[in-house]
Amino acid sequence: MNRSLAKALSVVLHPLLLPTYLFAFILYYLPAPALSLPMQSRWIVLGMIFFTTFIIPGLGAYAMMRSGQLDSMEMERRDQRRLPLLFTSVCYGITTYLLYREAAFDEIFYFIMVIITASVLLTYAVSLFWKVSAHSVGIGGALGLLLLLSKLVADVPMLFPISLSIVLAGAVLSARLALHAHSPAEVYTGFGAGLLLAFTAGILVL
Numbered sequence: 492m493n494r495s496l497a498k499a500l501s502v503v504l505h506p507l508l509l510p511t512y513l514f515a516f517i518l519y520y521l522p523a524p525a526l527s528l529p530m531q532s533r534w535i536v537l538g539m540i541f542f543t544t545f546i547i548p549g550l551g552a553y554a555m556m557r558s559g560q561l562d563s564m565e566m567e568r569r570d571q572r573r574l575p576l577l578f579t580s581v582c583y584g585i586t587t588y589l590l591y592r593e594a595a596f597d598e599i600f601y602f603i604m605v606i607i608t609a610s611v612l613l614t615y616a617v618s619l620f621w622k623v624s625a626h627s628v629g630i631g632g633a634l635g636l637l638l639l640l641s642k643l644v645a646d647v648p649m650l651f652p653i654s655l656s657i658v659l660a661g662a663v664l665s666a667r668l669a670l671h672a673h674s675p676a677e678v679y680t681g682f683g684a685g686l687l688l689a690f691t692a693g694i695l696v697l
Contacts, residue, residue: 493669494670497665501666504630507545507549510544511541517600521640525647536596543582543589548575552564552578572618576625577615583604583611584608586604587605606692610689624680627681630659630682634689635689638653638689639689664678664679664682
């Protein structure tokens with residue numbers, strides 16, 4: 492894969508952006524009757540997700556880089572991933588709590604955010620002793636969540652979204668390998684872990 496394309500894919504499909512993509516899909520692709528939240532209010536949820544799962548963790552990582560705790564925003568060294576991942580886990584945990592506390596939000600929001608938060612915590616835990624690919628964990632979890640949604644909302648056509656996510660997952664994994672950011676084991680293990688985590692959560696809840 493071309494290096495420029497690999498970098499572009501790594502940025503556009505960055506793990507911090509995946510929650511926003513998933514919630515945009517849930518809020519605007521699922522049929523209106525599937526959610527109780529009024530259509531005119533859904534942008535508020537999406538805006539909150541974008542702010543708490545991308546802007547704040549991103550600013551936190553940038554502040555860590557400026558203070559010398561990180562060499563770069565790419566966090567190529569395993570030991571430098573721990574603090575940003577822990578901070579992101581806290582941000583995602585707070586977001587999960589906010590979705591749980593507000594009765595106006597549908598339960599599926601809380602369910603999805605619990606799985607996303609768990610995937611970040613899993614990446615943090617593994618990073619204590621191994622450099623697993625966060626991109627792979629994220630895209631694997633996203634695919635797993637789409638597969639779960641196909642079961643939760645059976646009357647929604649999910650063939651195209653799932654097919655597209657499989658193609659994007661392959662592209663992301665190829666991009667991380669092309670950039671030599673991870674070994675094949677780190678990439679494939681991350682993808683499998685994210686996918687398995689989503690499936691396990693589905694089995695426990697459904």
